[in-house]
Amino acid sequence: HWTTGRLSFGFWSLTRHEDVLAAYCDWETFSSQLNTNILPSSIETESLSTQSGAGEMLSMTDNPLHDAMRRAFHHRFLHSAVAAFEQRGRQLVDRLIDELGPRGEGDLVTDIALKLPMHFIFEMMEIPESRWEEMVRLSNGTIRYEDPEFNLGGSPLESRQRAFGGIFDYTLGLALQRRDHPGDDLLSMLGAARRQPALPESARAPAQARTQH
Numbered sequence: 001h002w003t004t005g006r007l008s009f010g011f012w013s014l015t016r017h018e019d020v021l022a023a024y025c026d027w028e029t030f031s032s033q034l035n036t037n038i039l040p041s042s043i044e045t046e047s048l049s050t051q052s053g054a055g056e057m058l059s060m061t062d063n064p065l066h067d068a069m070r071r072a073f074h075h076r077f078l079h080s081a082v083a084a085f086e087q088r089g090r091q092l093v094d095r096l097i098d099e100l101g102p103r104g105e106g107d108l109v110t111d112i113a114l115k116l117p118m119h120f121i122f123e124m125m126e127i128p129e130s131r132w133e134e135m136v137r138l139s140n141g142t143i144r145y146e147d148p149e150f151n152l153g154g155s156p157l158e159s160r161q162r163a164f165g166g167i168f169d170y171t172l173g174l175a176l177q178r179r180d181h182p183g184d185d186l187l188s189m190l191g192a193a194r195r196q197p198a199l200p201e202s203a204r205a206p207a208q209a210r211t212q213h
Contacts, residue, residue, distance in 0.1 A: 011039070027066075032059070033060050033061050058070065072190070073189045085124065092116060093112075114136070115136055118132075118135070119132060122135065127174070131170070134166075138163045139163070141162070142160060171187070175187055175188075178192070
């Protein structure tokens with residue numbers, strides 16, 4: 001159904017499984033790179049839609065660029081590769097739960113559900129544990145930037161830009177280091193990836209005729 005609200009534009013909301021699946025599989029009609037994959041929360045933050053990697057980041061690209069980017073590291077997410085992290089994954093879960101013991105209480109979302117997937121990815125990227133807390137804080141700042149609890153200073157937009165900048169600067173520096181001294185971790189693979197010959201503009205940006213609806 002057509003949805004309108006506090007934003008300056010409307011959008012189609014798909015609520016039935018068959019409709020969602022059809023849209024997901026039809027990238028030529030339903031582009032992932034016309035906008036971000038998270039709706040802005042207000043008119044003031046709509047400008048972020050064109051400043052957040054649309055058409056560049058993996059989750060916000062269409063084919064053929066999307067498939068080209070996936071091929072660089074998709075094997076690290078195959079069942080056999082992920083299975084190698086099972087024991088370490090159990091340890092991460094146990095540690096997060098154990099941290100709640102002395103407190104006698106906790107928030108399932110912020111203390112476990114939010115941290116666990118991030119910690120798992122940090123492990124795959126071999127990001128030092130001493131930086132995990134900071135990276136979680138920055139990650140929260142990129143999405144929940146209008147929540148005072150996760151504000152990093154300044155206006156919500158300034159806070160979000162600071163969070164994105166912090167993540168980008170740190171991970172880029174680490175990836176460049178790994179390029180010179182690669183390992184078997186996910187970040188080394190990303191740092192060693194080489195772009196294929198430039199794709200035509202038509203492959204990188206959808207035609208204007210494809211609307212945001």
